[in-house]
Amino acid sequence: MKKIVALVLALAMILTMSAALADGIKVGIINLDPAESGYREANVKDLQNTFTAENGYDATFITAPTADKQLEAANTLINSEVKYLLVSAAEATGWDDVLAAAQEAGVKVFLFDRMIDCDPSLYTAAVVSDMAKEGETAVAWLESLGLEEYKILHIQGQLGSAAQIGRSTALQNKCAADDKWTIVREGTGGDSWDPNEARKIAEAALNAGEDFNIVYAENDGMADGVVAALDAAGKTHGVDKDIIIMGFDCNKWALRKLLAGEWNYDGQCSPFQAGVIDGMIKKLEAGEAIEGLNELNQIISEEKGFDARTITEDDINTYGLGE
Amino acid sequence: MTGKRRKGGVLSDLMIPLIAIGILILFNLIRDPGFFSISLSTNNSGNAVLTGNLISIIDSASELAIIAMGMTLVTAATGGQDISVGAVGAITGSVFVQVLKGSGDITAGTVVLGFLACCLVTVLFTSFNGVLVAFFRIQPMIATLILFSCGRSIAYWITGSATPQLESPIIKAMGMTIPGIPVPTPIFMVILVGLLLLLFFKTSNIRLYTESVGINQGASRLNGINPTLIKLLSFIVLGVCVAVAGVISTCRLGQVSHKTLLIDIEMDAILAVAIGGNSLGGGRFRLSGSILGAYIIQMLTTTLYAMSVAPANVKAYKAIVIILIVVAGSPVIKTALSSFWHRLKNNRAGAVSREVN
Numbered sequence: 047m048k049k050i051v052a053l054v055l056a057l058a059m060i061l062t063m064s065a066a067l068a069d070g071i072k073v074g075i076i077n078l079d080p081a082e083s084g085y086r087e088a089n090v091k092d093l094q095n096t097f098t099a100e101n102g103y104d105a106t107f108i109t110a111p112t113a114d115k116q117l118e119a120a121n122t123l124i125n126s127e128v129k130y131l132l133v134s135a136a137e138a139t140g141w142d143d144v145l146a147a148a149q150e151a152g153v154k155v156f157l158f159d160r161m162i163d164c165d166p167s168l169y170t171a172a173v174v175s176d177m178a179k180e181g182e183t184a185v186a187w188l189e190s191l192g193l194e195e196y197k198i199l200h201i202q203g204q205l206g207s208a209a210q211i212g213r214s215t216a217l218q219n220k221c222a223a224d225d226k227w228t229i230v231r232e233g234t235g236g237d238s239w240d241p242n243e244a245r246k247i248a249e250a251a252l253n254a255g256e257d258f259n260i261v262y263a264e265n266d267g268m269a270d271g272v273v274a275a276l277d278a279a280g281k282t283h284g285v286d287k288d289i290i291i292m293g294f295d296c297n298k299w300a301l302r303k304l305l306a307g308e309w310n311y312d313g314q315c316s317p318f319q320a321g322v323i324d325g326m327i328k329k330l331e332a333g334e335a336i337e338g339l340n341e342l343n344q345i346i347s348e349e350k351g352f353d354a355r356t357i358t359e360d361d362i363n364t365y366g367l368g369e
Numbered sequence: 370m371t372g373k374r375r376k377g378g379v380l381s382d383l384m385i386p387l388i389a390i391g392i393l394i395l396f397n398l399i400r401d402p403g404f405f406s407i408s409l410s411t412n413n414s415g416n417a418v419l420t421g422n423l424i425s426i427i428d429s430a431s432e433l434a435i436i437a438m439g440m441t442l443v444t445a446a447t448g449g450q451d452i453s454v455g456a457v458g459a460i461t462g463s464v465f466v467q468v469l470k471g472s473g474d475i476t477a478g479t480v481v482l483g484f485l486a487c488c489l490v491t492v493l494f495t496s497f498n499g500v501l502v503a504f505f506r507i508q509p510m511i512a513t514l515i516l517f518s519c520g521r522s523i524a525y526w527i528t529g530s531a532t533p534q535l536e537s538p539i540i541k542a543m544g545m546t547i548p549g550i551p552v553p554t555p556i557f558m559v560i561l562v563g564l565l566l567l568l569f570f571k572t573s574n575i576r577l578y579t580e581s582v583g584i585n586q587g588a589s590r591l592n593g594i595n596p597t598l599i600k601l602l603s604f605i606v607l608g609v610c611v612a613v614a615g616v617i618s619t620c621r622l623g624q625v626s627h628k629t630l631l632i633d634i635e636m637d638a639i640l641a642v643a644i645g646g647n648s649l650g651g652g653r654f655r656l657s658g659s660i661l662g663a664y665i666i667q668m669l670t671t672t673l674y675a676m677s678v679a680p681a682n683v684k685a686y687k688a689i690v691i692i693l694i695v696v697a698g699s700p701v702i703k704t705a706l707s708s709f710w711h712r713l714k715n716n717r718a719g720a721v722s723r724e725v726n
Binding site: 081083084087231233234236238240241242243245246247249250252253254255267270271274276277278279280281282283284287299302308368 | 409410411412413414417418419420422425428429525530532534536541544545553621622623624626627628629630632671674675676677678679680681
């Protein structure tokens with residue numbers, strides 16, 4: 047039902063937009079459902095605020111939660127002769143044909159937020175977070191604590207997404223390499239980043255009497271779900287408490303929990319790629335070349351991790367997402 | 370006369386759920402003698418809380434038990450079920466969050482206000498179902514399919530954001546424990562709703578009317594009962610139950626996730642009604658059976674968790690056990706069992722009389 051509504055809205059948008067603003071730069075933007083998480087909400091808003099008519103664009107926004115809907119939307123946009131196509135892919139694979147078709151039709155493709163497994167020549171540039179580095183930063187922080195034992199409850203995000211793969215891989219590699227590190231139990235939101243699923247996984251681990259001292263949750267909402275289960279089970283968590291809580295995305299509410307000492311770590315994942323892409327398109331339109339890309343045609347966003355012991359109110363206002 | 374019939378019926382009605390819960394308890398005790406042990410620990414807010422699997426079961430089953438009570442009434446009156454309770458619960462949660470965010474500070478007053486708003490909105494939605502079922506005589510499952518499919522979109526439309534947060538000691542007290550009281554608050558809510566319904570039935574003839582409408586609508590009308598009104602009333606009661614459950618579930622996490630708040634609870638609620646020995650075709654009903662059913666379902670889940678079954682796989686294992694319970698409670702098996710029982714008794718009586726001779 048929701049998908050149908052979204053599609054109808056998207057189609058209505060295409061019609062009204064193309065009718066009203068025929069003279070802007072035609073851009074098609076395929077994103078994920080803003081209801082997915084606080085990260086996505088901020089990401090969608092950022093794009094909408096950047097690719098406006100005032101800024102010289104005639105943009106079509108389509109948000110679709112699944113890979114098949116996204117591919118469908120991509121074909122529709124290519125057929126409606128957009129000049130630039132911006133994509134944040136639900137799944138990293140399966141895009142080759144569509145991207146080749148775009149190239150043939152002369153549509154320039156930009157990837158944002160999430161990478162796609164394909165030949166780098168199929169897209170002009172990718173403005174992404176280095177999810178593997180996010181994971182490595184988090185693991186390095188954890189290691190710097192110098193604990194005697196690392197018994198980890200690992201809550202994975204939406205399986206197959208670049209964020210999940212990057213953040214999981216760093217932890218899994220470390221656990222495979224170091225005997226002191228064990229994943230006591232791992233669970234996943236399956237097809238989602240759902241806090242309730244995370245709570246259930248934590249409840250199950252607690253019911254089974256599992257002993258863990260670290261919660262490595264791959265986004266803020268999921269960390270919050272685990273914390274609710276810990277509170278109900280009378281386990282303490284946070285700075286100088288029994289269980290270390292780690293999250294990702296840096297929502298403002300999550301950073302406030304760091305400041306209050308209830309969580310220990312939050313890894314940043316910048317949702318603000320619109321400005322960079324806007325700059326690149328403007329350059330291409332002026333006939334200039336894009337600079338600063340690496341061998342995979344990427345521009346990597348600078349990101350950091352926050353420690354509850356050092357975070358400040360200023361950090362929250364500068365780096366926090368949402369309200 | 371009727372009192373006598375009921376009294377005789379209690380055990381046979383509740384036989385299957387009682388046996389099921391007995392087997393589950395026994396199974397857990399054999400598997401792990403300490404399974405039901407309870408201990409007192411201090412959580413992050415500095416509150417003493419009772420913890421242990423038993424507490425976890427009773428606490429986690431709260432929303433299900435409350436919704437199952439309402440579902441029992443709807444089932445009895447209409448002979449059908451409301452499958453939109455999960456989606457409507459998500460709307461409840463969204464309304465609760467919106468009211469509290471809109472009123473600024475979260476105080477006892479605004480929480481009460483928010484809860485009343487939730488009751489009003491939720492009852493409006495379930496009454497919509499009720500009107501379709503009672504007045505337009507649409508099959509309950511079809512009528513409630515509408516909100517089942519669009520309710521969560523409405524919930525998202527109300528909040529307009531992915532996972533709005535509520536941060537307040539009052540919310541924590543409602544979803545977890547009140548400082549100084551180590552028992553989780555949701556458990557008290559189940560008792561409260563149960564007592565209110567009991568009072569409602571004791572002080573009115575609603576129970577009798579509902580059962581008679583469920584058994585024979587035409588005959589009830591001839592006896593001066595208004596079936597439309599009784600059916601609608603059952604949906605209103607369900608609405609209040611869903612409102613309470615939705616608020617509890619929202620307070621547990623302090624946030625609303627419109628996609629997953631009370632997800633799939635409709636199916637568990639219908640199951641709880643069925644396991645509790647109530648006929649899904651309407652008529653006579655027993656609230657205690659449905660409540661027992663809710664705890665059986667949760668105990669099953671927790672048992673599977675304790676056996677290290679992954680949450681994603683729990684449903685499959687649960688299905689197997691539930692099939693067994695439902696089949697054991699089916700009329701065919703029940704009749705076979707009771708005739709077997711009688712034969713056994715007669716044989717034994719025969720044996721005894723032979724011995725005496």
